[in-house]
């Protein structure tokens with residue numbers, strides 16, 4: 289199964305008008321890249337980014353599971369689409385921890401977003417104490433099972449991002465063997481859930497990906513790209529990662 293790598297940036301709570309030039313620079317390079325490229329931006333920047341970089345894949349960082357209603361401060365799938373977004377992250381560990389989102393919430397968000405027409409990147413990952421206790425694979429596999437949407441419309445519209453919490457923004461990364469072991473286990477879970485389509489779902493790695501470690505991570509079996517936080521904010525940091533992902537033999 290040929291999977292084209294996907295490199296998605298997650299700008300988190302960074303980015304105002306002044307940073308639109310970075311979006312434009314990234315979008316221009318994305319046109320000729322050998323990998324899919326997307327930026328998940330703060331909601332306030334989505335529409336302006338889409339205008340500044342027509343045709344480029346801009347996404348949100350979260351979506352509410354309800355179509356609409358009394359949910360102060362939240363954003364619906366229809367609103368993201370209306371602003372020009374094509375995709376959204378769901379279940380990032382910063383939302384699971386900071387906003388108390390459960391696996392059931394994440395599953396509902398993924399189902400709502402896919403049904404509305406947004407592509408989805410669903411995040412999972414273990415804490416350092418779970419990793420140290422030797423329970424990383426079983427814990428993350430169970431988290432995936434409980435967070436997965438019931439069905440996916442097309443494999444290329446749904447991706448999973450394995451992001452060890454202890455690796456996010458810390459400069460620490462798992463060994464390539466640890467990444468390989470986890471991604472193989474997640475591939476098995478995706479095949480059990482979706483059959484053959486599970487082979488087409490991209491499994492991204494996330495957590496302190498940067499230009500200097502990207503090629504090594506992308507060489508791991510069943511790593512189909514990356515979700516990148518800090519190193520996605522500047523084109524100069526992000527584009528070498530896109531380049532490393534483009535080098536994958538298709």
Ligand code: PGA
Nearest residue numbers: 456457495496516517518
């Ligand atoms: P990081 O963040 O690349 O800054 O570690 C990754 C993420 O949280 O998606």
